[in-house]
Amino acid sequence: MRSAGARRRIDELRRAIGVTLLAAWLAAPSSAAAAPACYTVAVVPQFAPAQIYARWRPLLDAVQRRTGLCLKLLAYASIPEFERAFTDGVPDFAFLNPYHVVMAHRSRGYAPLLHDARKLSGILVVRADGPIHQLRQLDGRTVAFPAPNAFGASLYLRALLQRQGLHIDADYVGSHDNVYRAVARGDVAAGGGVAATLARQPAALRALLRVIYATPQTAPHALAAAPRVAPAVRRQLRDAWLAMAGNAADAALLAGVQMPHPVVADYARDYAPLSRLRLDAFVVRPR
Incomplete structure (x- = not known):
């Protein structure tokens, strides 16, 4: 049987080993931290x-x-x-x-x-073979936009149209691609976009569209x-x-x-x- 002194020395040794291992674990960088x-x-x-x-x-x-x-x-x-x-x-x-x-x-x-x-400049497009050539012809018509806050393709355009006394019915169709397709199909009188996204459309689709207005640049x-x-x-x-x-x-x-x-x-x-x-x-x- 171990003496009380021997048991104390063993307990102290165990505690020392535990502290050493804990310190080593804390010091080692984890894979997540690394x-x-x-x-x-x-x-x-x-x-x-x-x-x-x-x-x-x-x-x-x-x-x-x-x-x-x-x-x-x-x-x-x-x-x-x-x-x-x-x-x-x-x-x-x-x-x-x-x-x-x-x-x-x-x-x-x-x-x-x-x-x-x-x-950047926003643009309004219409069907290339359609009758619309001037902004005033859009008064009271439906115009497609990607979303309310799409800047060049919607927000700035809507503000400028209203300031010219034109009242339109805005149709938000989700993306620039959807705007150009809606105009080409004749679903709407016109649509808002920007030059960069129009340029990325297939040539066959671009051929069906015509730009009638561009906003001031920003x-x-x-x-x-x-x-x-x-x-x-x-x-x-x-x-x-x-x-x-x-x-x-x-x-x-x-x-x-x-x-x-x-x-x-x-x-x-x-x-x-x-x-x-x-x-x-x-x-x-x-x-």
Whole structure:
């Protein structure tokens, strides 16, 4: 039988071993902690989710290779669903239309990082063989738009039409693709879009359409970051994106997401002026 002193020494040894093992376990990096954080990237659904994935996933893969960042693509089925996501602060990064940049900045503090050097202009299209040639002919007619807050393709156009004294029946059809198809079929008198999305339609569809109006130019869509994204990560992604424009293969990927000539964005310079357009009355807030 062990003496009391021997038992005490054994207990002390066990405690010492336990403390040592606990300290070693705490000091060892877990696989979760060692793994890089995965950042989410949401894209305004101007096109169907499958098209967004086909254009954006290869680009994000290229950015990942340059930066080592993990980037997860979030593709939403509709613009209102996308708006609810960034209004709730869901994505770490978001590709937003110009007025979405304003909305996201106001609601959650998103900051634009990059946009294309080209300006954005909304357009109204009609059937090429149709009788409509002037805006006044749209008074009292049905006009298709992707969604209420699609900036160039809807929000700005509706405001400008109303300021010209025209009253239209807006039909929100979910995407730019759906707008162009509705006009081509003759379902509506006209439809709102932007030049970049019209250019991506099949040639046979474009041949059926005619542009009758273009809005004044504004800053284009931007890639924005949530305030929780560290400044170093923002710079890393921004710098990689800018560097890709100088590589032929990567430049083709940038062109696929409407940013062939990326430049650094600045909220105060590029997007704050949109507040002066007095568009708030035409905005439909996400529910």
